[in-house]
Amino acid sequence: MNRPIRRVTIKQVAEEAGVSTQTVSRVINERPDVAPETRQRVKEVIARLGYQPSSVARSLIQGRTRTLGVVGYGVEYFGPSRNLSGIEQQASEMGYALILDLVRRPEQSNVEHILREMLARHVDGIIWAVPEIGGNREWVTQAPQLPVPLIFLSTQPRPGIAIANVDNRSGGRMATRHLIEQGRRNIGIITGPLSWWEARQRQCGWQDALENAGLPVSEEFVVEGDWSAASGEQGLRMLLERCSRLDAVFASNDQMALGALQAARRAGLRVPEDLAIVGFDDIPEAAYFCPPLTTIRQDMVELGRLAVRELSRMIEASLEGQTTIEPRAILLRPQLIVRESTVPQGNRTYLFRR
Amino acid sequence: MNRPIRRVTIKQVAEEAGVSTQTVSRVINERPDVAPETRQRVKEVIARLGYQPSSVARSLIQGRTRTLGVVGYGVEYFGPSRNLSGIEQQASEMGYALILDLVRRPEQSNVEHILREMLARHVDGIIWAVPEIGGNREWVTQAPQLPVPLIFLSTQPRPGIAIANVDNRSGGRMATRHLIEQGRRNIGIITGPLSWWEARQRQCGWQDALENAGLPVSEEFVVEGDWSAASGEQGLRMLLERCSRLDAVFASNDQMALGALQAARRAGLRVPEDLAIVGFDDIPEAAYFCPPLTTIRQDMVELGRLAVRELSRMIEASLEGQTTIEPRAILLRPQLIVRESTVPQGNRTYLFRR
DNA sequence: AGGTATATTGTTATCGTTAACGGGATACCA
DNA sequence: TGGTATCCCGTTAACGATAACAATATACCT
Incomplete structure (x- = not known):
């Protein structure tokens, strides 16, 4: 491994071109006051030596x-x-x-x-x-x-x-309102860790939507997850235990929604017929979940x-x-992306309703 | 928004402490030759002014x-x-x-x-x-x-x-050998884009394993994907069209495996009974696919x-x-992670075979 | 001719830091 | 007493670039 001993500096370029370093600097920075042939000569030397100005030195003086x-x-x-x-x-x-x-x-x-x-x-x-x-x-x-x-x-x-x-709040609202529009009335939420501000915002959105629709907001419907699929799975199990008439869940991210899908499957529930699920994020895999996941996309x-x-x-x-x-x-x-985890395949026309 | 006009420099510290900049420098760099009380005084000034050495200037001289x-x-x-x-x-x-x-x-x-x-x-x-x-x-x-x-x-x-x-080659080998050990004989592959060196390596591993087992390696079993779930879905559809006796697929990443899972479902195939699927990467979601995905984990x-x-x-x-x-x-x-996309749930004991 | 503007280039100082060297003070030794 | 070592600290130069200013030459004007 043979490396060039030192980098090329502006000094060497100046010497080689027979001008002062200042002139080289002027050429580098495309200042107007350099004679065309000088500029040309300096540029050639720069190219020949492969000179590259040191942005470290530059930073120092330019602040x-x-x-x-x-x-x-x-x-x-x-x-x-x-x-x-x-x-x-x-x-x-x-x-x-x-x-x-x-x-x-x-x-x-x-x-x-x-x-x-x-x-x-x-x-x-x-x-x-x-x-x-x-x-x-x-x-x-x-x-x-x-x-x-x-x-x-x-x-x-x-x-x-x-x-x-x-x-995030608006996102939570959109997700929940969509579930309400699908005729769901018992809508649970699997939140992110509530120490996270964003998780709380999404939950607020869920609450907003329920209140706007005149639906009751109950502690019973809230389970705290940790963003992982495992926590989503467990979260849905807990919700189902607490409340057998649950007909929809807003999972605060797609991973937890994925876990919830698995829990629903194991509980023998059909998604979306028995239970509708919305996620949040729209990860690329979401469209290939089983069934494909309705979710909130954020850019x-x-x-x-x-x-x-x-x-x-x-x-x-x-x-x-x-x-x-x-x-x-x-x-x-954010934006609502509707897929089959909330709307049965036959109802696809819903998508074009308005 | 009121910002401090300028940063604190070593010069100000030196002045404030009544020493030369060199002495301050020595204190900063924990050099031995500074009198204890001088060192103390300088340190106090540094703390009081909130001085932080400029790594830009430092870089310049230290190279x-x-x-x-x-x-x-x-x-x-x-x-x-x-x-x-x-x-x-x-x-x-x-x-x-x-x-x-x-x-x-x-x-x-x-x-x-x-x-x-x-x-x-x-x-x-x-x-x-x-x-x-x-x-x-x-x-x-x-x-x-x-x-x-x-x-x-x-x-x-x-x-x-x-x-x-x-x-990657060894990973491809492990994935394919695992399928062979499960008794599969018609093992397709959905590769990554073959312009990618890593994709080709994974394919080589697949081929190695087949050859080692004395199984035929046929072009018919190869489909090129682009790492996306969509390409995995389409890839499996093509493989199934070409070869009805296909009983296993090595998808060169987990996203394509996810797409393949969906294609299998839509074709009415049971995974793993009718078709075993292995992925590559072990993304966190893989354990929650339907069924959970056997895959190759890379650290x-x-x-x-x-x-x-x-x-x-x-x-x-x-x-x-x-x-x-x-x-x-x-x-x-890499490491083989066995899940239910290759081994039926009842056979879980396989996991502990050796 | 003398004055002024313009074009081009060079010189010096500077950014904030450290390397290299030097020098004074003290202590210790012969 | 003089020599030497050690401790502590300062001075100067340097890193690689640009800013600010100065200087020279040329052109143009009155």
Whole structure:
């Protein structure tokens, strides 16, 4: 393995081309005040030596790295990974690189340490994409004091703080309203862990829909899961024990819905005839569940893209010394995807009802 | 939004503590030659001002950023996302930050551009985790000429190049041998896209197992999918048309196996009695398929961790000016997970046969 | 001719940090 | 007393680039 001993620097290019480093710099940055033939000569040398400006040195003097810090959780899950993908796409299109930090225990991560690390690397802005669990976001009040802008993803809005969310509550409402429209009256919910803000939001949506329809909201219909298929299976078993007239369930994610499907099958219930099931997320597999799963799709890629655009806007404003800019709250509406776990195959025309 | 105008620098700390910047630097880096009370005083100032050394400036002079470049593909899929997770864990434990670049079209990504970008940011090493598709890795011969070490993930081994793989061929063999041991004799395969090296490896494993068992290997039994559930569904339909005595299928990933399960159901076949199905990956949902899916588990997290450790070893060697270090090829064996898609529920004892 | 504008290039300082070296003070030894 | 070692700290230069300014040459105008 033979490596070039050192990188090529601007100095070497300057020497080789017989000009000053400043002139080379001007060529690199496409400044106008360079004679055409000089520019040409320098460009040739750059190409010949394979010179690449050091963005580290550049960052130092310009006070900006064109780097965003991303603090994420759960890339192995569908939503967060799509989210990261969207962030990367938009960042890359806007000329930003990403520094990635994945948190393993979102409920007790060392915020202080992570932020210091990011700031030491002079990121221009930070995307905080860790779910809000228990009190793990109490430090939010300090966010405006950070030397760089920060945007939160999927956390509770708060005045003066930039944020981008999918409207989980509205999603829960849509899922539940759909079940009601199918004539269901005893609608249970398998929630996510209730320490999660998003899980509570989805539950609120479920409750909204029931109340709007004048249906009773009972504790009896609520079971708390942990997002896993196993917990969905167990959750449905518990609901069925408690309430034999249960005719529908809103599972707060597709994995739990999958578990619930299995529990229904084992209990000898037909889906959707005896029991309708709605999920949340629309993972790619959902269309191939048995039966295919009705669910709520959220565009996490777009959410990531929007977050980067908003953060970039904040960065620009901050660089120009503007202090008047008010952080926005972005809210993305999810979408109901109807499949056979709520509507019997024969009734497919329902889909086109309106 | 009021931000601190500027960051605290070492100069301010030095001034405030009445020492030179060099002394502050010595305190930060825990050098021995500082008087205890001076050290104490400086530390207090650091704490009071909330000073954090700039790793940008540090990188510039030390010629090392403690940063790894990760070029990845498909974080929205299970394997790659776990892989990234493992990389991040190990890197973080070893004090490296990650710069992430996600490629969207792995078969025609701009390698040159990506590498230049990474090198401009002075990464200490690069992890290339983009699947090998068609000729998209022909540039591999230039890898040893890069100024920093590079390790490939999930690509064809090559002497002189560091690499870390799951043994896909062995996985394909295990899956197929398991089917043979179940008494199956007409075993089809739904492959991944055959432009993918990994897909071909899995197919080779299937062929190995058939040949070892003295079973005929026929083109008729091969259908090419595209990793999606839809292609798995269509794939099985085609296999069934071609060959009515088909009694088992190896689907080269779990999504395609899911599609195949649906196709089998629609064709009125019982799984596993009429048709046994094996997948590949062991996604978390696989255990909740209908029936639960036998599959090949690969530890992508561990693969990521190993890659980082190996890369770190190469970086250290490179920094010490060693040229003798020979890049290793890491090969991780996958594992067969037996579930009900190949073994009828009553026969569960099979699991403990040996 | 002299003055002013414009085009092109170079010089010096700077970003925040550390490497390399030097120098003063003290202690210890012959 | 002088020499040497050790401790502690400061000065200068450097990393690789750009900002700010200065300088030169040329062109153009009055």
